Amino acid sequence: MSVSHSLNLRLFAPPPTAIPTHASLPPPTLLFPRHRRLPSLRASSSPEILVSDNNGVPAPLSDPSSIEVDSVTEAELKENGFRSTRRTKLVCTVGPATCGFEQLEALAVGGMNVARINMCHGTREWHKEVIDRVRRLNHEKGFAVAIMMDTEGSEIHMGDLGGASSVKADDGEIWTFSVRAFDSTLPQHTINVNYEGFAEDVQVGDELLVDGGMVRFEVIQKIGPDVECRCTDPGLLLPRANLTFWRNGSLVRERNAMLPTISSKDWLDIDFGIAEGVDFIAISFVKSAEVITHLKSYIAARSRDSDISVIAKIESIDSLKNLEEIIQAADGAMVARGDLGAQIPLEQVPSAQQRIVQLCRQLNKPVIVASQLLESMIEYPTPTRAEVADVSEAVRQRADALMLSGESAMGQYPEKALTVLRSVSLRIEKWWRDEKRYEAMLLPSVGSYFSEKISEEICNSAAKMANNLEVDALFVYTKTGYMASLLSRCRPDCPIFAFTTTPSVRRRLNLQWGLIPFRLSFSDDMESNLNRTFALLKARNLIKSGDLVIAVSDMLQSIQVMNVP
Ligand SMILES: Nc1ncnc2c1ncn2[C@@H]1O[C@H](COP(=O)(O)OP(=O)(O)OP(=O)(O)O)[C@@H](O)[C@H]1O
Ligand SMILES: CC(=O)C(=O)O
Numbered sequence: 001m002s003v004s005h006s007l008n009l010r011l012f013a014p015p016p017t018a019i020p021t022h023a024s025l026p027p028p029t030l031l032f033p034r035h036r037r038l039p040s041l042r043a044s045s046s047p048e049i050l051v052s053d054n055n056g057v058p059a060p061l062s063d064p065s066s067i068e069v070d071s072v073t074e075a076e077l078k079e080n081g082f083r084s085t086r087r088t089k090l091v092c093t094v095g096p097a098t099c100g101f102e103q104l105e106a107l108a109v110g111g112m113n114v115a116r117i118n119m120c121h122g123t124r125e126w127h128k129e130v131i132d133r134v135r136r137l138n139h140e141k142g143f144a145v146a147i148m149m150d151t152e153g154s155e156i157h158m159g160d161l162g163g164a165s166s167v168k169a170d171d172g173e174i175w176t177f178s179v180r181a182f183d184s185t186l187p188q189h190t191i192n193v194n195y196e197g198f199a200e201d202v203q204v205g206d207e208l209l210v211d212g213g214m215v216r217f218e219v220i221q222k223i224g225p226d227v228e229c230r231c232t233d234p235g236l237l238l239p240r241a242n243l244t245f246w247r248n249g250s251l252v253r254e255r256n257a258m259l260p261t262i263s264s265k266d267w268l269d270i271d272f273g274i275a276e277g278v279d280f281i282a283i284s285f286v287k288s289a290e291v292i293t294h295l296k297s298y299i300a301a302r303s304r305d306s307d308i309s310v311i312a313k314i315e316s317i318d319s320l321k322n323l324e325e326i327i328q329a330a331d332g333a334m335v336a337r338g339d340l341g342a343q344i345p346l347e348q349v350p351s352a353q354q355r356i357v358q359l360c361r362q363l364n365k366p367v368i369v370a371s372q373l374l375e376s377m378i379e380y381p382t383p384t385r386a387e388v389a390d391v392s393e394a395v396r397q398r399a400d401a402l403m404l405s406g407e408s409a410m411g412q413y414p415e416k417a418l419t420v421l422r423s424v425s426l427r428i429e430k431w432w433r434d435e436k437r438y439e440a441m442l443l444p445s446v447g448s449y450f451s452e453k454i455s456e457e458i459c460n461s462a463a464k465m466a467n468n469l470e471v472d473a474l475f476v477y478t479k480t481g482y483m484a485s486l487l488s489r490c491r492p493d494c495p496i497f498a499f500t501t502t503p504s505v506r507r508r509l510n511l512q513w514g515l516i517p518f519r520l521s522f523s524d525d526m527e528s529n530l531n532r533t534f535a536l537l538k539a540r541n542l543i544k545s546g547d548l549v550i551a552v553s554d555m556l557q558s559i560q561v562m563n564v565p
């Protein structure tokens with residue numbers, strides 16, 4: 001079968017000159033014909049096209065309800081024009097400070113794209129309520145907030161402090177870390193540890209770091225299941241805080257390194273996540289690509305139509321060692337700087353972050369920069385200048401998303417913290433666009449099939465054309481989201497309107513840089529798709545006549561340049 005592919009470059013009024021170009025692509029072997037000449041859009045005058053809405057009921061062309069876009073994005077688009085929409089996505093960890101319906105709504109209004117629930121904390125009933133509320137919010141208020149479930153992982157952590165929200169450890173105090181199960185209240189200055197082998201593995205003289213060094217202890221004595229420690233760096237102990245121990249300046253990774261990445265409790269949580277249809281599952285303390293592949297096949301077997309994305313959390317030495325294959329196997333990655341900073345020297349975290357962000361973009365996987373971005377805002381209403389600089393750096397690296405942890409889960413100013421992320425992102429993005437100072441990044445080919453390689457070439461070219469022609473927006477019609485991700489990977493100057501038929505694909509696109517996901521039912525006929533989209537978007541004042549747009553699509557591998565009629 002010999003099939004030719006053509007790039008249809010058409011410029012609509014003004015000026016009405018067609019620019020035919022022919023890309024000479026070798027004939028693919030496994031493709032069905034996609035080549036089709038497109039009739040001119042201008043030729044079709046006010047077509048009587050009927051479109052299907054969500055339930056398959058025909059709706060008139062001008063019915064704006066047959067396109068779904070996030071209500072906040074819509075307001076943003078109208079207010080600022082679409083060249084200045086935010087490109088960096090925002091993830092908020094939901095906790096006691098933000099689990100109510102109104103609180104979640106405030107976060108959605110503030111720009112939350114993804115709600116994260118951390119299975120280290122709270123009961124399954126609590127998580128289910130949060131998921132239900134986010135769903136209701138999406139349904140009733142027109143948001144497309146995705147849900148990310150983060151597994152606990154087999155880390156060593158403290159117990160839940162007998163219900164206290166925090167306890168203070170003072171300099172020189174003696175505390176007991178114990179693997180004993182206390183049935184009623186904890187004795188004073190006693191901390192429960194979840195790892196059976198703890199007392200055996202530590203040695204007198206070891207340094208014990210709580211939450212990667214927020215509080216430090218020195219081991220002074222071992223008595224059976226109890227380990228007595230002296231506080232050397234005072235601070236607040238939080239429930240279920242992570243514990244690491246260090247000997248002669250390096251992290252001790254003895255038997256606990258043999259703990260499985262996905263614990264038996266994690267598997268139950270994963271079953272829960274699959275049953276609830278979460279959009280992302282983030283796996284803590286990933287050590288190798290196998291665990292990701294294993295989980296992905298488990299998800300595929302468990303849920304026939306499930307399209308849950310698996311995010312690899314990079315937070316251990318092993319994950320850095322096997323970085324490329326882990327990212328390759330996963331659907332995305334998280335720079336989990338909290339635990340990473342407890343496993344490698346702190347001064348190595350920034351370069352690790354840069355490397356992970358770059359590699360993810362090269363491999364076309366979304367990447368989240370997480371932990372302590374605005375840590376001081378847990379307690380104070382304004383961030384430190386250093387925190388703003390840190391957020392700016394992540395935006396400048398053009399990570400897909402930034403994440404709030406304690407700031408939104410249990411801090412005093414969740415909405416303010418989100419506002420800081422939003423305004424810093426907007427400002428830095430604009431600054432770098434204006435200055436045109438991005439270092440060009442070599443984007444290696446990621447497609448395995450020939451058709452994927454074609455999509456990749458189309459997206460690379462479309463993004464380049466969009467920058468050179470200074471177009472207002474890129475449009476992508478994508479069923480699986482793949483082509484939208486390829487455009488996002490190019491980090492073009494203009495925003496990307498991503499039209500997809502499936503609500504879950506739309507939610508997942510919400511994690512990717514620069515994508516404005518819309519749900520829209522569309523056909524293989526690009527002319528009618530474009531006509532409909534223009535009519536629907538114009539009816540909602542989201543675009544206007546004369547705007548310059550480049551459109552690409554999954555079904556018909558084409559590039560079209562046009563002015564909105
Ligand atoms: N569902 C929850 N219920 C109670 N507290 C929570 C909940 N989620 C988060 N928190 C609080 O917010 C803090 C920061 O949240 P975060 O998700 O970053 O957890 P973490 O314990 O630091 O672990 P991880 O390394 O998995 O991120 C937690 O330490 C905890 O005190
Ligand atoms: C987010 C997370 O797990 C960390 O920073 O450790």
Ligand SMILES: [K+]
Nearest residue numbers: 150151152284
């Ligand atoms: K976790």
Ligand SMILES: [Mg+2]
Nearest residue numbers: 315336338339
């Ligand atoms: Mg962690």
